[in-house]
Amino acid sequence: MTSVSPAKPADAETRGSIACVGLGMTLGSHLSPLSRSYIQQADVVFAALSDAIVEVWLEHMHPDVRSLQPYYGDGKNKSRAVTYREWVEVMMDEIRAGKRVCAVFYGHPGIFAWSPHEVIKVARAEGFQAHMEPGISAEDCLYADLGIDPGRLGCQHYEAGQLLFYDTPINPSACLVLWQVGLVGDRSMARFSTGPEYRQVLVDVLSRDYPLDHEVIIYRGATLPIEQPRIRHVTLRDLPAVDVSAEETVVLQPASPLRPNHAVRKRLAALDQAMASAS
Known part of the structure; x- marks a missing residue:
């Protein structure tokens, strides 16, 4: 994704700044005291959240919360890459105007989120203070x-x-966590x-390392306190044939045991023996 070009460096007197904070996954349960303080002390708050209810909850914490969701447009034929660059520009406009900006993202602001990393990079290049505060992720x-x-x-994780x-x-001896399976194969952003035909391509790739009867876990964490995590089990x-949303994650447990590295174990045993003899 193309970077946003920075403007001229800010004057030392400029007080504009940005903090990108994570709201966590479950409403009200995961927000850290430090992230809360960034929200409450900001001049303007931008929000990229998973649920309209969460936005309403955030509006009780600050009088000027601006949703970033409308930048997606009608969701047709507009690349998300364009939307994410627009997010950066609208946040930078407020920073350049001398505002203390807080950008709130669901989960962790640095995971599967291009705009927080980019706006921090651009802001720092222009001489503004910029900070990322982690959140509880999916x-x-x-x-x-x-x-x-x-x-x-x-x-x-991939x-x-x-x-x-x-x-x-x-590595089929380790857990495999696959993100955004519901979008797999989409090159347009x-x-x-995407449909079952695209997931079939994914299955064909995975079948090189996993048997087709291997168990697959489809997982989505709870976003509201009244919810429970959604956990489904299917075969690879x-x-x-199973609908998988963009918010769900696919997990494959190990399909084979760890293989001992006998050569390295022998080398370590020799080191242990040498250390014992020297003591």
């Missing part, structure tokens, strides 16, 4: 809800399209879903 909720410890067997567009190696071969 990945964090996934580990908790599915009982996965990434430190036990390892965990690899945007699903990366497996189709690039020769991407997969203008669609909000059945994935194309």
